[in-house]
Amino acid sequence: MTTRVLVTGLGTTSPVGGDVTSTWSALLSGQSGIDTIKHDWAGDLGTQIAGEVAVDPSDVLERVKARRLDRSGQLALVAALEAWADAGFALGDGDGDGTDPERVAVALASGIGGVQTLLTNYDALKEKGPRRVSPLAIPMLMPNGPAASIGLAIGAKAAVHTPVSACASGNEAIAQGIDLIRLGRADVVVVGGTEAAVHPLPMAAFGQMMALSKRNDEPDKASRPWDKGRDGFVMGEGAAVLVLESEEHAKARGATAYAEAAGAGITADSHDIAQPDPAGLGATRAMKRALVEAGLEPSDIAHINAHATSTPLGDVAEAMAIREALGAAAERVVVTSTKSMTGHLLGAAGALESVATVLALRDRVVPPTINLDDPEEVGLDLASTKRDLPEGDLAALNNSFGFGGHNVAIAFRSV
Structure with a gap:
């Protein structure tokens, strides 16, 4: 019999809301999160609009913790902590529900990874020399950095994975989480994706591919799937996390499920x-x-x-x-x-x-x-x-x- 996999926790930080409740409310009301980019460098680009997160992660995370993470890692941790708490778990699994850390895994994806850290430190290297490169640059820029930080935060010891499949990455992480539970390798898997690529180089690169909308004068009308007037996608940033759990484990601890990841x-x-x-x-x-x-x-x-x-x-x-x-x-x-x-x-x-x-x-x-x-x-x-x-x-x-x-x-x- 196939193991049923339940969704028991949700977390997100997005261009339309800083958590699940605000994001879902905005989506149902048809609220756009697309606006003119709030950085001076955007004026040199053909596309000057994007979906930046509604709540900056530095407003949520402790300052010291935030400084040790790339922006993609910050966003991921914000979403993961919300999802973990929403599922009824405590950090480090110290709530006495009997969950074994060796049965907890993470599959947190990113399409591009810590690109802001990479480019910022390269600029520092060119302009000020090697001694100005951050000693934390590698753990901050590596694509598995966000997954690793989440694994550390929740005490996951079964496995920590980072699928990288471009814009399919987040869903591939969910698929991997389903597999981990059905294969008996974990009881709980924190899955999802993160991205923070609203930066001049990725924006310029996508622009050169003619992939981005140039509707700069109407940011909230730029992203228009299936409309005959569409002219490309709009870059967004953010993170979303789901807690997947075997039905047996969820029932044993009295968890409430949102849906089945079937x-x-x-x-x-x-x-x-x-x-x-x-x-x-x-x-x-x-x-x-x-x-x-x-x-x-x-x-x-x-x-x-x-x-x-x-x-x-x-x-x-x-x-x-x-x-x-x-x-x-x-x-x-x-x-x-x-x-x-x-x-x-x-x-x-x-x-x-x-x-x-x-x-x-x-x-x-x-x-x-x-x-x-x-x-x-x-x-x-x-x-x-x-x-x-x-x-x-x-x-x-x-x-x-x-x-x-x-x-x-x-x-x-x-x-």
Whole structure:
């Protein structure tokens, strides 16, 4: 019998809120977190807008602790501490619930890692010499730094992992957490993603790829998935974390579950390093595999939080993939893209959108896709306004796709 994996804790810090409650409220109200970048360097860029976090991590973390982490690590720790407490655990697992630290793991992803630390220290090296490079630069810039800091904070001793699969990274971490529990390697896994790449070099690089929206005069209208006027994605930053737990362990300690993390599908396009397969074949296979692993039929899916980044090619390819994966059932599925409000959090995107998917199942309501003024005819029920979901057993998918042809779909089921 397959072990059931439950979601027992949630945490996030995002462009629309500093925690889960404020983020979810903003998403349901259609509030955009996109604004003009609050740094002088942005004036030299073609794209001068982004989704910076609503609450700076330095306002939450102790100053000494924050200074030892890259911004990506700071964001991750803020989200992880919220999720860990939300699940009913104490730091160091000193609350006497019997959880064995050797059965606790972390899978915390990042698409780019500690890029701000890397570039800041390179600037210091060039301008002031090697003695001005921070002795903490390596642990701060390494991609596994955020995962390691979370593992230290909660006392995880089973394993600490860092999936790096571009914009599919956050969902891949969730898939890895499901596997760790089902393989019997852990009872509790803290999973999610983090990203802090609102910095001139990544912004300039994405700009040179013609990937970013240049709607600088209307920041809140720049991210517009499936709209005919879309001209690229908007960079976002933040982190999101879910606590996954075996049903047996959760019941033993009396934990409350948000949803079941029922299955995952992972594939590769093998098509292009940056462009999606125009037919969405890899994305189709990922969704189909997630359904099989979860024991679900296409008709069971009531909602999809789509990857839909607001790029001309990607949005259409994903719509094709959804229709192919679900067949006739696709017409009855409420589809949304919360990136219309948060922007694209790269390696944290899948984790943040999985949090939104879980809450949509719990509250039976789907956040809107804002800025959907002139939608493409993609053959899907796109939620341009907040939409209610029916009563009864529900299931939903969250899709994430990344440069390199990475595709990950996660299936969640209501509890």
